[in-house]
Amino acid sequence: KQEVTQIPAALSVPEGENLVLNCSFTDSAIYNLQWFRQDPGKGLTSLLLIQSSQREQTSGRLNASLDKSSGRSTLYIAASQPGDSATYLCAAYVHSGGGADGLTFGKGTHLIIQP
């Protein structure tokens, strides 16, 4: 059974800093890995999706990497802003072939960017 762990559970940094959020997974046979953002009381917004054949994906100030062999992914946020404050979720998708299995989520990193 796939398990996804995110470290740290919470992080508070001053505005302008670069930061890294970590995600580890136990089953390296993932199809893809997604990073989501969740604002309080809201749904999930997809930030980046990395296919199993890729090493990284970039979108603006965000860069996500994937290392299947070590079972790790990182989300790098450059020049953090107060608007980046949210909970960041990592989710692994393992396609069993038998159906449309859902994503396995980590518990998230609650990020606060101090103005």
Add this chain to the structure above:
Amino acid sequence: DAGITQSPRHKVTETGTPVTLRCHQTENHRYMYWYRQDPGHGLRLIHYSYGVKDTDKGEVSDGYSVSRSKTEDFLLTLESATSSQTSVYFCASRDSLTSTDTQYFGPGTRLTVL
């Protein structure tokens, strides 16, 4: 976003009553999912659907049933609600199972069972 709506957005009910949550998507996505989100557990899959009338159980399916009579609608039913089913419920959909395809989420339904 994939135009996913959920109704109701908030509901308070009593133990033992039936509850139905609705998910509606406008993207003609084949696959739909119901998750619950609880503190300390993250999001967990309840049920999913891979087509009209085709559904299967997820990790935490006990006490829940689903139905999908149309592509755009996926219903989650709590036959007899219990306090342990107090949670935030999210619906999601995706177009295909390719490695490039993302899953889109609705805004969630906050359910409180007293």
